[in-house]
């Protein structure tokens with residue numbers, strides 16, 4: 273039987289399986305098959321809709337196993353504690369996080385907006401001698417973010433803040449070498465804050481966006497236009513399709529170097 277599912281967690285602490293419904297197959301049968309294949313799975317959760325709301329959490333229905341769906345996920349030696357029923361987390365984005373982190377230089381101050389339970393911030397701080405500030409609105413995610421900083425002993429490099437990027441950013445304007453915006457369906461609304469957070473000497477922006485064939489063109493226009501209104505230039509360095517939401521609809525990342533017009 274072909275079943276599409278993600279496993280979040282680990283063999284040591286148990287995992288949850290998040291499974292796509294299959295037409296004509298009962299959720300209980302899907303759960304039996306997953307539990308047979310993966311004895312360390314403690315709960316099977318069926319996708320019951322699209323990600324929704326500001327927190328980007330997907331409705332999930334427990335079809336088998338434990339009501340306790342909190343797990344500790346392992347990724348390249350890091351551990352992320354989370355409950356997928358309360359927060360956003362995607363194990364499929366491990367490589368993407370590493371690709372962004374590998375662009376960071378030692379000594380940078382990095383701002384991760386929309387930080388979730390902290391995966392980008394922690395991957396960056398584990399791969400580079402950088403200081404990272406992450407801001408997250410969902411109180412459950414922000415609590416896990418704090419726990420994950422401690423769990424990975426990265427408290428001297430990663431500073432989680434619970435709050436809304438719109439309200440937190442003004443106190444951080446002009447401080448960062450790099451800003452990461454991992455909120456494809458809404459980051460554009462916060463571009464002004466991201467651009468103003470970059471140091472006057474210049475820095476880098478990783479902007480996530482989504483759309484069809486013209487997604488890179490539209491993303492470039494959004495960033496360039498906002499930069500111009502602030503007297504900045506956003507030099508496009510390149511883009512990448514991260515994953516696909518539907519046929520010919522992608523989640524993408526666009527990278528920019530941001531400079532003031534008066535800085536050579």
Ligand SMILES: C[S@@+](CC[C@H](N)C(=O)[O-])C[C@H]1O[C@@H](n2cnc3c(N)ncnc32)[C@H](O)[C@@H]1O
Nearest residue numbers: 326327328360386387388408409410436437454
């Ligand atoms: C797509 S998720 C990404 C989370 C995390 N970066 C990751 O990759 O796992 C976007 C996150 O942004 C948070 N968020 C949405 N609007 C926000 C805002 N205005 N300020 C801070 N965080 C926000 C959501 O709660 C959610 O956790």
